[in-house]
Amino acid sequence: MSNQKNREIRLKSRPVGMPAPENFELVETAVPTAGPGQVLIRNSYMSVDPYMRGRMVDRESYTPPFQVGEALSGGAVGQVVQSNNPNFKVGDYVGSFGGWREWYVSGGMDLNKIDPSLAPIQAYLGALGMPGLTAWAGLLKVGELKDGERVFVSAASGAVGAIVCQIAKNKGCYVVGSAGSDDKCEWLKKVARCDEVINYKTCGDLTAAVRKAFPQGIDVYFENVGGDHLDAALANMRANGRIPVCGMIAQYNATELPPGPKNIISVIPLRLTIKGFIVSDYMNQTPQFLTDMAKWAKEGKMAWHETITDGIENAPSAFIGLFKGSNFGKALVRVGPDKAV
Ligand SMILES: NC(=O)c1ccc[n+]([C@@H]2O[C@H](COP(=O)([O-])OP(=O)(O)OC[C@H]3O[C@@H](n4cnc5c(N)ncnc54)[C@H](OP(=O)(O)O)[C@@H]3O)[C@@H](O)[C@H]2O)c1
Numbered sequence: 001m002s003n004q005k006n007r008e009i010r011l012k013s014r015p016v017g018m019p020a021p022e023n024f025e026l027v028e029t030a031v032p033t034a035g036p037g038q039v040l041i042r043n044s045y046m047s048v049d050p051y052m053r054g055r056m057v058d059r060e061s062y063t064p065p066f067q068v069g070e071a072l073s074g075g076a077v078g079q080v081v082q083s084n085n086p087n088f089k090v091g092d093y094v095g096s097f098g099g100w101r102e103w104y105v106s107g108g109m110d111l112n113k114i115d116p117s118l119a120p121i122q123a124y125l126g127a128l129g130m131p132g133l134t135a136w137a138g139l140l141k142v143g144e145l146k147d148g149e150r151v152f153v154s155a156a157s158g159a160v161g162a163i164v165c166q167i168a169k170n171k172g173c174y175v176v177g178s179a180g181s182d183d184k185c186e187w188l189k190k191v192a193r194c195d196e197v198i199n200y201k202t203c204g205d206l207t208a209a210v211r212k213a214f215p216q217g218i219d220v221y222f223e224n225v226g227g228d229h230l231d232a233a234l235a236n237m238r239a240n241g242r243i244p245v246c247g248m249i250a251q252y253n254a255t256e257l258p259p260g261p262k263n264i265i266s267v268i269p270l271r272l273t274i275k276g277f278i279v280s281d282y283m284n285q286t287p288q289f290l291t292d293m294a295k296w297a298k299e300g301k302m303a304w305h306e307t308i309t310d311g312i313e314n315a316p317s318a319f320i321g322l323f324k325g326s327n328f329g330k331a332l333v334r335v336g337p338d339k340a341v
Helices: 051-055 121-125 130-142 161-170 182-190 206-213 228-234 279-298 312-321
Strands: 005-011 024-030 039-047 076-083 093-096 103-106 150-153 174-179 196-199 218-222 237-245 273-276 306-310 330-334
Touching (some): 039 093, 039 121, 076 121, 121 330, 130 237, 150 161, 161 174, 161 218, 161 279, 174 182, 174 206, 182 196, 196 206, 206 228, 218 228
Parallel strands (some): 150 174, 150 218, 174 196, 306 330
Antiparallel strands (some): 005 024
16 A cells, blocks of 8 residues: 555635536545554445535534544545454445545544445445435435325435336336436436426426326425425425425525525425424434335335446536536446445
């Protein structure tokens, strides 16, 4: 390792509006070594996620903001290459929060062992990881989905949305997904088994398109986008409908608060429940989530798509691409070999 270098991405400046490559800096450092009780990990994949945009703003939230001049962090998977910790041996595959860098040293408390024999290791950053748990908890626990209901999903081909669509189908629901390209819509129909799809970029009036797809209304709207999507859903909800609010990506880069939602008054006569949630509140339900996912995967009822960008130097553009729909399914960056030892 002595002649190898670590590369990491630091936040150079806080983005205003859409993030730009200039907000990030690629920095070369020495490969760290594992101290007493520590392990050294060679990262294989790192995750780029929409929530990271919120951490680039200097404000209090459910996670602390990234600091300018410091390396970013986020989900990653890799292999232990050096261990002074009895709980981990060289060769173990682990998930961590040490992304946006090629090598990562940990005391072990933040690591979770992953099993490469069950699924490709990067799946633990997507369908079998945080986005998958978000879909499962958001739909079943927050949205309180009942078998056979009518479900609308925005950003439906994304890391979270695609899993939401399939869980709902596995529960016998009528499912409509919206996405921003014909390719994504085709995948949603053919692979994720959506009953109907809406390309929100070409459908014209979104509220009318949603009404056409839901002549009897929506029981659960899984909210990933906000803005026009929330307005269109609110205009088409059924009585006692639920809206688990997972994300509102359409406004993450807004420089001022947008107006609306204009159809909010419908919560009263329809007795709607709109509930935000954060996936970390459901981490203790990971075993049940993984049991369900394993069962569905075995039955051929759970598929996912990935967009893998090569090289840590391209992580900023992979991240920016989330806000332009450049990713199809889980957005990942390959930052090292799948097998390091
Ligand atoms: N609450 C939680 O704990 C939690 C956890 C994870 C994720 N989330 C949220 O869940 C949502 C989905 O996350 P993800 O990881 O699955 O991301 P993703 O869907 O894989 O990627 C983002 C996608 O959003 C769509 N999008 C971007 N800007 C849009 C806009 N202005 N209008 C409509 N669609 C837009 C794009 O797809 P199109 O081509 O379809 O436009 C893009 O590919 C995000 O809002 C995220 O913040 C929340």
